[in-house]
Amino acid sequence: MALEHHPDHVPVPDHDLDYSCFDLATLTPHIGAEIRGLDLSAPFSNEQEKEVRRALQDWMVLVFRDQELTHEQHEDLGRRFGELHIHPQLRGAKIAHPEILPVHTNADSPFTPGDGWHADVTCEEIPLWGSMLYIRETPACGGGDTLYADMYMAYELLSGPMKRFLEGLTAVHDGAGPYSEQLAIGLGKAAPEKQHPCAEHPVVVRHPDTGRKLLYVNSGFTTHIVGLSASESRSVLDLLFRHIDSTPKICCRVSWSPKTLTFWDNLSTQHHAIWDYYPHSRVGGRVSILGTARPSA
Ligand code: SIN
16 A cells, blocks of 8 residues: 555645735644734734634644733624524523633633533534634643644544445533533532423534545543444444544643633634643633534534
């Protein structure tokens, strides 16, 4: 077999690194970039927005440091990219900023949001296109990093027969698992109309912006593959979750400093928040942007 056809060889992308509105420094050759020289509290020009969209398509995870943002500015920034999502656990809540999901962990927290590989709220029929997490306070002891994984590369690393097997399959993404666990320990609030969103999505999805195929199952929400027996489905999902979990070259790691905002593509990536700082605190909030259509193959 010619080396270039070996499934382990995914070539480094040849993205244009030239931007006129900011400087961009990559975190790894495949995923993640730090953007310098852009003030997120000021309204974006059309050119700035265009370049941030291009950087997000190419690098999937964009890190902006030293940003002074009020809640309103955080929301305005998200709205520049689409309609804001209200998390199922905040729907109907009488709070000042229902579009901002608190991401707070301290010595009393029974769990930290996102401590496990997942993409955000894939149990929605129309899942989130992107998320922006703004961390105000990092743990005094250090730590609290977030891992991100590239789902294009996760797909590309699969063998031809495995890709062909997965194409055409759909899987169920159910909010009952993660949200019931949280409700059971007294956190969050069930969505009043629909207790837990639940949706069926293709296992291999084509990204609407890039046209590239990506692997679209995650251990946070995906419960089973439709049409397979329970044990077949469990084995295939475990194989795919292990593939994501045990392939470091598809990952980048974001180390937060106070007032850092990270903007990620929620279709082409998964993330895992690392809770290694107990009993210290980490404080922030997440704004998420709705997609405009159901994910399709
Ligand atoms: C999340 O899952 O959105 C939270 C990620 C984090 O806290 O780093």
